[in-house]
Structures are given as C-alpha cells and as structure tokens.
Amino acid sequence: MFSMVTGFQNYSQRAIRAARYTGQGFVVTLDHLNRLPMTIQYPYEKPIPSERFRGRIHFEFDKCIACEVCVRVCPINSPVVDWELKKSIRKKRLKSYSIDFGVCIFCGNCVEYCPTNCLSMTEEYELSTYDRHESNYDQIASGRLPLSVSQDSTIQTVPSSSYLSKGVMEGHPNSRNATHAAD
Ligand code: SF4
Ligand code: SF4
Numbered sequence: 493m494f495s496m497v498t499g500f501q502n503y504s505q506r507a508i509r510a511a512r513y514t515g516q517g518f519v520v521t522l523d524h525l526n527r528l529p530m531t532i533q534y535p536y537e538k539p540i541p542s543e544r545f546r547g548r549i550h551f552e553f554d555k556c557i558a559c560e561v562c563v564r565v566c567p568i569n570s571p572v573v574d575w576e577l578k579k580s581i582r583k584k585r586l587k588s589y590s591i592d593f594g595v596c597i598f599c600g601n602c603v604e605y606c607p608t609n610c611l612s613m614t615e616e617y618e619l620s621t622y623d624r625h626e627s628n629y630d631q632i633a634s635g636r637l638p639l640s641v642s643q644d645s646t647i648q649t650v651p652s653s654s655y656l657s658k659g660v661m662e663g664h665p666n667s668r669n670a671t672h673a674a675d
Contacts, residue, residue, distance in 0.1 A: 537648045538641050541615040546598040548616040549591055551634040555610035558584040562602035562611060570596050591634055593619050594627030614638030 532539065541547060558575035574588040591602075603611045616638040621627055642649055 532650050533648075535647065537650050538644075539650045540641055541617065545615050545617070546600050546613045548593060548614050548619055548629075548638065549596070549598075549603065549634060550612045550614050550636075550638060551589060551591070551629075551631055552610040553586065553589065553631045553635055555608045556586050556589060557608055558586045559607060561605050561607060565601040565605045567597065567599060567601065568595055571602060589631040589634070590628055592628040594624050615641065 556573075558573055560573050562571045563569055563573055570591055572588075572590045572592075573586070575584045575586050577583075578585045598613070600613055603613050619627065641647070
C-alpha cells in the first residue's frame with residue numbers, strides 16, 4: 493500500500509514537471525509569434541552593409557609602389573605583387589597585382605598598413621563563383637568600382653541595423669510585408 497502511494501506521488505511530481513516544461517515551451521512559442529521575421533527575401537531584398545563593412549578590396553594600380561607591405565601584414569600572404577626593378581630610375585615598377593578572395597579573411601590589415609592608400613574595403617559581399625580560380629582577382633578585377641546595393645533599383649534594400657538592433661527581437665517591416673504578400 494505504502495509503495496503504491498509513493499509511486500503515485502512520484503508519478504504526480506513527474507506529470508507536474510512535464511506540464512511545467514510544456515508550458516514554458518508554449519510561452520517561448522507565443523513570445524516568438526509576437527515578433528517580426530528575421531529573414532529577408534534574398535536576392536529580391538538585400539541588406540545595406542554598415543559604413544565600416546569589410547567587403548571586397550578595391551585596388552588602385554596607379555597608386556601602388558610595389559612595397560609589398562600588404563603581403564607582409566597579411567596573415568595568409570594573400571596579395572601577390574609582381575614587379576620589376578627599373579634601374580634607370582632606381583624604382584620598382586608594378587607589373588601585376590592580385591588578391592585571392594577565396595582565401596582572404598577580410599581582416600583589413602593590408603588596407604590598414606598600405607602606405608599609399610591604394611587599397612580600400614568596399615561594401616561588395618557577393619563573391620561566390622562556380623570556379624574557385626575566379627575568386628583570384630587581378631588588378632583589373634580588383635580595380636573595378638564596387639556595386640552599390642543602394643543604387644540597384646531592381647531590389648529592395650533593408651538597412652542592416654533595422655533587423656539586428658533593438659535586442660535582435662523586432663525583425664524588419666519589409667520582410668513582414670513581403671511575407672504577408674506571399675501569404
Ligand atoms: S602595401 Fe599598398 S603600395 Fe605596397 S604593394 Fe601593397 S598595395 Fe602596393
Ligand atoms: S584583408 Fe587580410 S587576409 Fe585579405 S588580403 Fe588583406 S591582409 Fe590578407
């Protein structure tokens with residue numbers, strides 16, 4: 493008899509605990525129902541990168557003095573600087589310059605230490621390719637001016653802060669509208 497009562501007590505305690513956990517789960521679910529979506533409808537919507545975003549590096553051939561500081565400060569020696577010595581003027585002449593964005597970690601060291609400021613980080617982040625060799629940008633590819641998300645009229649832009657700020661809770665209105673439209 494005593495063991496039956498103990499067994500019933502244990503069963504009741506476990507049932508109460510399970511109900512409490514279920515209730516807690518529902519509270520979390522209800523809390524999320526009240527939030528805006530965190531996702532955006534890429535590629536129809538794109539976030540506007542922040543001012544200090546570290547995207548594809550822009551290179552200015554004419555400014556480069558082939559000092560190779562960028563190579564020395566790069567943690568993976570990514571930039572390849574090809575130059576020749578012009579003995580008549582006792583100066584290096586840059587022949588070619590390339591950065592492999594397939595291995596670059598966008599740390600910004602090369603940009604930071606370049607003495608002539610011929611490197612700068614852009615807001616370009618769509619660098620995926622089908623062939624990894626295409627990620628190796630020569631001076632022509634890296635000298636191309638960056639595409640600005642905000643100037644592309646075919647897509648809807650989403651300020652990055654609007655879906656990340658405020659405790660990462662509120663989402664952004666654009667994606668809610670898009671989701672509702674899809675419904
Ligand atoms: S640090 Fe700047 S100037 Fe020197 S080789 Fe690199 S890109 Fe050219
Ligand atoms: S951003 Fe960093 S990893 Fe990429 S090339 Fe410059 S120094 Fe190297």
